[in-house]
Amino acid sequence: MTLSTKLFFLLSLLLLTACHRDLDPVAFQADGRPPKLSDWHVVEVRDGKLVLNQGVVPYDLNTPLFTDYAHKLRTIWMPKGVSAKYDPTDTFDFPVGTVISKTFYYPRTADGKFSDVARTFDTSKDFAGEGLDLSQVHLVETRILVHRESGWAAIPYVWKDDQSDAMLARTGAVIPLTLVDDKAAREDFNYVVPDESQCSSCHAQDWVSRKIHPIGPKARHLNRDYHYAAGDENELAHLVKVGYLSGAPAPADAPRNANWADEHASLDARARAYLDINCGHCHNPKGAANTTGLTLDVSVPEDRHLGICKPPVAAGRGTGDHLFDIVPGQPDDSILPFRMNSADPGTMMPELGRSTVHREGVALIKAWIASQSGGCVAIH
Structure with missing residues (x-):
């Protein structure tokens, strides 16, 4: 690693630390439906950026679920002293207290019209360290999955037009938007934020018990590199390193799904x-x-x-x-x-x-x- 690269990583960490000082600790909400996303203190807006709190770890999937060309910032947080248990096939066994967030957003278009969003797979301008630069993106919704004593609960939040916070939307929402591609072709559509029951219908992996679980955090989806603020690292290895995952093998011995867009894969x-x-x-x-x-x-x-x-x-x-x-x-x-x-x-x-x-x-x-x-x- 060159000296300039080390200095860049150090500066990134110092900036993240400065942001963390301004945030209250992550709040595990053991019951109820907090009215604002900021009540959780998982991700919050500070100085024109959506920043991640201390201990909030971002992740991505080898192949993500399609949602109207939206980009997504996914995060995991756990209380100190606990970790998820590795499973080679199914969703990891997350402890009570785990909070998973998924923020849906779009890159802004060149003309800056608020309802126009870019239809692009380019994420190069999205990220600021491990958060999002709000001058480049339009936040739409954030979904919280929280593991309580009674099981997992899915709670949707919709971002305000001023992008300052997201508000509880138990009954969902319909948001008119226009996708604009790199040739300026336009496609009007209604972005639909699911209500709580719709969230549960997708996350109920066992249709007999109807208990909901996260979908994405499985070994085959997370066995990939992520560009963390301190550099690239395999997500499974990173979760083990920060104490959020136990029992995982080396990434080379874990299952791995292909990236659907990787033409080098079969x-x-x-x-x-x-x-x-x-x-x-x-x-x-x-x-x-x-x-x-x-x-x-x-x-x-x-x-x-x-x-x-x-x-x-x-x-x-x-x-x-x-x-x-x-x-x-x-x-x-x-x-x-x-x-x-x-x-x-x-x-x-x-x-x-x-x-x-x-x-x-x-x-x-x-x-x-x-x-x-x-x-x-x-x-x-």
Whole structure:
């Protein structure tokens, strides 16, 4: 590491420390629904930046869930003296007191109009140390997942127009926005903040108990590097180092999903990772979509359980009059990309969490299906 790089990291740490001095300690809210996001003291606005409090650790996923092209700042905080227990397959076993936050935001457009947001995958201007530079981004919502004695609770907050704080939105919200791409093409849409029950419907990984859990913090999603203020480090290794994770193997021995946008990875690995994070939390043997017989988490073999030559459980407009979930070599005859390519509430999948079509995601799944060999025989 060069001297200039060391000085940069030291300056970054000093700036973060200065911000932390101005924040009250993180407040674990053991019950109730605090009216303001700032009541938690997890992330707060200071001097034109959204900063992370002391002990609040940011993280990202190899392949993230699509939400109308929104960017996301994810964080974990735990009380002193406790840690999550590593699991190679499922969500880590987080202790009571854990607070996970996810802030949804967009890069601002060049003209600065508040309702215009950039449709871009470029995050180079988003981050300021481990927080967000508000001159560059438009904050939309922050969701809190808190682990209480009674279980996990999901609490949504919507950011005020002046970006000073986010307010409790138990019944959700609808926010009109316009996506603007790098060629100035515009797409009006309604960004939908889910209400508490909708949050619970996605986070209930076991549809019998209906108990909710985090979705993203699994080994295969977190086994990647993150650009922390002090430098790049593997997220699993970093969580172990700060005392937030116990029992984890070396990153090389942990599972790892592909980055859906990484063209150096195989097409199959990218598509399976995309379906895993976007669909697998419902389409699994215990999830909300378990009656469909369609399993889309990354562990399922590539057979009828994954949808190959599998007829749908229910007919209707959601099938587009197609006969099988996946027809090898024929994406345009397959139900899966048909539903992904729709924004009609009665047709689209996933059912919640988006109002727009993820064009690049649809293209990935179509290319994956097109690469498959074989065919399906319809039984009449």
